[in-house]
Amino acid sequence: MKRPSIKDIAKLAGVSVATVSYVLNRKEGQRIGEETRKKIFEIAETINYTPNKIAKSLKTNKTKLLGLIVADISNEFYSHIARNLEDEALRLGYTLIIGSSDENAEKFTKLTELFSEQQVDGMIVAPVSGSEKTLEDLIKIKYPVVTIDRYLKGVAIPGITIDNQEIAEHTTKLLISKDFDKIIYIGYKTELTHLLDRQYGFEKAVRSSEKPVEIHYLLVGLENIAREVHVLLEKLLGKAPENTALYFSSNKLAVAGLSYLVKNNIKVPEQVSVVAFDETDAYDLFPTEITYIQQPIEEMASEAIKLLDGQISNYITTEKRITLSAKLISKASLKSSV
Amino acid sequence: MKRPSIKDIAKLAGVSVATVSYVLNRKEGQRIGEETRKKIFEIAETINYTPNKIAKSLKTNKTKLLGLIVADISNEFYSHIARNLEDEALRLGYTLIIGSSDENAEKFTKLTELFSEQQVDGMIVAPVSGSEKTLEDLIKIKYPVVTIDRYLKGVAIPGITIDNQEIAEHTTKLLISKDFDKIIYIGYKTELTHLLDRQYGFEKAVRSSEKPVEIHYLLVGLENIAREVHVLLEKLLGKAPENTALYFSSNKLAVAGLSYLVKNNIKVPEQVSVVAFDETDAYDLFPTEITYIQQPIEEMASEAIKLLDGQISNYITTEKRITLSAKLISKASLKSSV
DNA sequence: CTGAAAGCGCTTACAG
DNA sequence: CTGAAAGCGCTTACAG
Numbered sequence: 001m002k003r004p005s006i007k008d009i010a011k012l013a014g015v016s017v018a019t020v021s022y023v024l025n026r027k028e029g030q031r032i033g034e035e036t037r038k039k040i041f042e043i044a045e046t047i048n049y050t051p052n053k054i055a056k057s058l059k060t061n062k063t064k065l066l067g068l069i070v071a072d073i074s075n076e077f078y079s080h081i082a083r084n085l086e087d088e089a090l091r092l093g094y095t096l097i098i099g100s101s102d103e104n105a106e107k108f109t110k111l112t113e114l115f116s117e118q119q120v121d122g123m124i125v126a127p128v129s130g131s132e133k134t135l136e137d138l139i140k141i142k143y144p145v146v147t148i149d150r151y152l153k154g155v156a157i158p159g160i161t162i163d164n165q166e167i168a169e170h171t172t173k174l175l176i177s178k179d180f181d182k183i184i185y186i187g188y189k190t191e192l193t194h195l196l197d198r199q200y201g202f203e204k205a206v207r208s209s210e211k212p213v214e215i216h217y218l219l220v221g222l223e224n225i226a227r228e229v230h231v232l233l234e235k236l237l238g239k240a241p242e243n244t245a246l247y248f249s250s251n252k253l254a255v256a257g258l259s260y261l262v263k264n265n266i267k268v269p270e271q272v273s274v275v276a277f278d279e280t281d282a283y284d285l286f287p288t289e290i291t292y293i294q295q296p297i298e299e300m301a302s303e304a305i306k307l308l309d310g311q312i313s314n315y316i317t318t319e320k321r322i323t324l325s326a327k328l329i330s331k332a333s334l335k336s337s338v
Numbered sequence: 339m340k341r342p343s344i345k346d347i348a349k350l351a352g353v354s355v356a357t358v359s360y361v362l363n364r365k366e367g368q369r370i371g372e373e374t375r376k377k378i379f380e381i382a383e384t385i386n387y388t389p390n391k392i393a394k395s396l397k398t399n400k401t402k403l404l405g406l407i408v409a410d411i412s413n414e415f416y417s418h419i420a421r422n423l424e425d426e427a428l429r430l431g432y433t434l435i436i437g438s439s440d441e442n443a444e445k446f447t448k449l450t451e452l453f454s455e456q457q458v459d460g461m462i463v464a465p466v467s468g469s470e471k472t473l474e475d476l477i478k479i480k481y482p483v484v485t486i487d488r489y490l491k492g493v494a495i496p497g498i499t500i501d502n503q504e505i506a507e508h509t510t511k512l513l514i515s516k517d518f519d520k521i522i523y524i525g526y527k528t529e530l531t532h533l534l535d536r537q538y539g540f541e542k543a544v545r546s547s548e549k550p551v552e553i554h555y556l557l558v559g560l561e562n563i564a565r566e567v568h569v570l571l572e573k574l575l576g577k578a579p580e581n582t583a584l585y586f587s588s589n590k591l592a593v594a595g596l597s598y599l600v601k602n603n604i605k606v607p608e609q610v611s612v613v614a615f616d617e618t619d620a621y622d623l624f625p626t627e628i629t630y631i632q633q634p635i636e637e638m639a640s641e642a643i644k645l646l647d648g649q650i651s652n653y654i655t656t657e658k659r660i661t662l663s664a665k666l667i668s669k670a671s672l673k674s675s676v
Numbered sequence: 677c678t679g680a681a682a683g684c685g686c687t688t689a690c691a692g
Numbered sequence: 693c694t695g696a697a698a699g700c701g702c703t704t705a706c707a708g
Contacts, residue, residue: 032693052686083411118392119392
């Protein structure tokens, strides 16, 4: 009981497979008699024909498959990215195949190989540190690739990022203007450029400030975030902090840090003010509404797909990098003034 | 600059494509001379050959692609499911292609069609209400499909679920034993069996109880959850509830409800006790640790893939349904006793 | 030990 | 208006 092919339709209709292919693809130019046309549609319907895209792909060299590589699809930020990409992709007739790199360069490379063997028409990737060569190889063979969320220093490849440094600088200046006794930056130990940019933005604002303010950095690894953050905050904050600001450079870090505040009954913003990168539903459970930096995820997704589709369809190889603006969403977690 | 094919290798090596295919696939049985073998590998290496899986698929009728349809990949529960499925799939050499149904039967059907045209070897789906016929059609043509999280009444199809009714009943009995004045069940207006099962379990425990206890149901739609829950809780709970228990039948509902409690400064468990289905990192930001029902996601994923792979490889069509046990994780949000 | 050949299900110039 | 034929890149009996 094989699935029916156009050959079966052709036989049943008494025409050639070419004719069947033409009418099923509604190709203009090749005009086919209305009767033949109708008959073919009817037969296709009754024998329940569905096209075999694999066969089509082999011939046309297009699979309508897009590969998506994120750090971890179970991470809230990436699952939202994925969802938006999915919708945009579907709109253009693409389907998404996904993989998680776990920030591991080897795994990242394996995934690109796997996807390329599956003949995906293009890839959207959040590159990991150490994947420079893999990306360069892809560019060399002109494989359509677009980076998202991140970029790699020195690798000229189209992609979407946000203005990490600018928004971080802007936000930090705001903090500085509020005369905190102490500002604590909580970020990652990492070589990932988009995260370093957030740190640079922070540092830049600090350097250009005239007011003296006590600054601390808490940099944690990519694992065991919650515990690390708790230990560090305990050391730095103690149980009764005053007039302090906490700057979290990701939602994961924020959740870790906020849970420390809740558990120690530290009042926001009375004792400690908080601002965080990225949003998460989790903020809803915190007693104070959190001020956060919002990434334009929807726009990122649609631009990424547009950029990729452009490469695929027109073989454009501009090294276009698009930078979108993040937005500071002000809520109660930042003290209103001095 | 086309990508090299085995034909290119064959030409370069002065052998037939058949020979190249044999050595590249390391087929035993067909013994190929060690020299030819080495030469072929070398050439493949230098011209940077990578196999075209599409061509292979056309011939072998296996794509090593698995379709995953969830309600929404950006939902925390499903993104975790997806991640675990991804890992298990990769282990068996499969790649995941994903789609979100948005609980929409039409979209669900479209996705199954799309995936089947892409010739996925099998599908893992969270069926939506109204998709009975789609599923039955798939079974009729013996397409390997496994349901996850949910099942559809009357549709005999292999799948993984958890013991929703039992764990709900068990949990409710525990609530009842604690002599609350009022127990409020917060669930969905839905026809989805797995959610109804949670409700039946609750009702069953209530009916079999000897103690009289005031019971309320809050059933919300699938959209605007937060607002609906807030409005309903306000009506039912007021600002100063006493000795009340809240039972949330999903993590989304729980987040919505807990945020109401936080905003109104209602103490957990002093005034209100809480138990919720499913976990989420968000609980970390709530002042009290939340008692929740934990689904064995990892096991669900590995069993699903195993079941699907079984169907694919052996054409097993047992209507095997696997039920796994959820677990009540006790934390401070449930008052300790009377 | 190796090759010629058929075929998977399509598409698409080309010819008539 | 329609068909014969080649070909996409593989696999796999079969023959030698």
